[in-house]
Amino acid sequence: MSTINFAEGGYRAIPAVFQYSGGVAALPGFSIRRVRFLEPVPVAEGFRRIEEEIRAAGRPLTAFCACELRSPAPFTDEGFRDFNRSYVEPLRRWGVVGDDLNPVARSNVCPEFDPPTEPSFHAFAFTVAEPESRATFVIAGSGEAREGGARYEDATVRPGETSPDAIAEKARYVLGEMERRLGLLGMSWREVGATQVYTIHDLHPFLASEIVPRGATRGGLTWHYCRPPVRGLEFEMDCRHVAREAVI
Incomplete structure (x- = not known):
């Protein structure tokens, strides 16, 4: 089964790792709404405002289906595991996370300039009832490492390399992972309304050869000058199509 229905929240999810799912799509009769904070909000306060x-x-509260985080700097593998364990506890209390599934899609990146002083929410998404809505979805952020391994370094594409050729190869891997996740939800780049890239490396050497021809920029491309959340990762993407977006 490529996705699991989370009926309590009005969406289905791609099973992945304990800290997040690979992506979510609203079930029939529901649509996804995204809300961005004007300024990053520390995680504990963010959960309260959400x-x-x-x-x-x-x-x-089970309608909570996706979020975008901002952290001060990339974590070590151990530090990332510690953060993830604390992050999921409010979701357990809300009835979102169970013993065998975390359905919430997530990205977590680190601004190179003016980072927050602690991990914070940048945006979040939840489902609302809309009987006649178009298909809406959020694909979780992915860097250039296969998920589920003991150490990110062991699963990373060309670890430690930041040449233009290496960054392009990392980007190809991430684009492929975006397409794999879209396919699991029955979607493609044609349905994507917004694509986000997170890297401090130059996109231009491969923008026209790798990203644009796939259709990944049909809804525009937002480049965040950020690093992925774990040391040694250099390139991350996510994408979405939602019904409404607001800034608070």
Whole structure:
């Protein structure tokens, strides 16, 4: 089974690792709404504000389906595991995370300039009831490492290399992973409304040869001058199509 229905939240998810899913898509009768904070909000306060927003929309907390985080600097493998264990605890209390599935899609990146002083929410998404809505979805962020291994370094494409050729190869891997996840949800680049790239390396050497021809920029491309969340990773992407977006 490529996806698992999370009926309590009104969406289905691509099973992945304990800290996040590979992506989510609204179930029939629902659509996904994205909300961005004007300034990053520390995680604990962010969960409180997210709860207020979801309840104000008349939705259960299980409707929480995706988020985008900002962290001060890339983590070590151990530090990332520690952060993830603390991050999922509020989701357990909300009834979102169970013993065998975390359905929430996520990205977590580190701004190179003016980073937050602690891990913070940049944006989040949740489902709302909309019987006649188009298909909406969020693909979780992915860097150039296969997920689920003991160490990111062991699963990273060309670890330690940052030449233009190496960055292009990393980007090809990530683009392929985006396409794999889109396919699991029954989607393609044609349905994507927004694509985001996170890297401090120059995109231009391979933008026209690798990214644009695939159709990954049909809805535009937002380049965040950020690093992926784990030391040694250099390139990350996510993408989405949502029904509404707001800034608070």
